[in-house]
Amino acid sequence: MKIAVVGTGYVGLVTGTCFAETGNKVTCVDIDMAKVEKLSAGQITIYEPGLEKIFLRNIKEERLKFTTQLEEAVEDAEIIFLLYPHLRERMVVRI
Numbered sequence: 376m377k378i379a380v381v382g383t384g385y386v387g388l389v390t391g392t393c394f395a396e397t398g399n400k401v402t403c404v405d406i407d408m409a410k411v412e413k414l415s416a417g418q419i420t421i422y423e424p425g426l427e428k429i430f431l432r433n434i435k436e437e438r439l440k441f442t443t444q445l446e447e448a449v450e451d452a453e454i455i456f457l458l459y460p461h462l463r464e465r466m467v468v469r470i
């Protein structure tokens with residue numbers, strides 16, 4: 376199954392990596408270009424026990440990739456997870 380994960384922070388990276396590990400083709404999207412470059416180069420950006428090994432294996436086996444291009448990620452996706460900060464959180468920050 377093709378899956379898109381929008382927002383590649385704590386929740387998105389764990390979600391994307393685990394769905395890749397179970398055999399899905401996952402594209403993770405983020406607006407943070409530096410983060411996407413690091414992840415694409417195989418540098419994990421969060422710490423979760425055991426995650427790095429799975430992350431690296433799935434990049435190598437081409438089930439997990441990263442992009443800043445939303446369209447590229449969602450055009451063929453059968454499931455799209457939205458895992459970025461939502462509107463209420465942004466409003467709280469502004470107040």
Ligand SMILES: NC(=O)c1ccc[n+]([C@@H]2O[C@H](COP(=O)([O-])OP(=O)(O)OC[C@H]3O[C@@H](n4cnc5c(N)ncnc54)[C@H](O)[C@@H]3O)[C@@H](O)[C@H]2O)c1
Binds near residue numbers: 381387
């Ligand atoms: N971390 C938790 O334990 C937890 C638990 C329950 C719910 N949540 C919810 O899950 C969501 C994600 O949380 P998180 O902890 O992963 O946050 P995070 O800050 O670690 O990651 C969010 C990511 O989304 C990216 N982003 C922001 N706007 C974007 C956009 N328009 N398009 C693409 N990417 C965008 C940011 O660059 C960042 O990398 C939030 O809504 C949060 O409330 C988190």
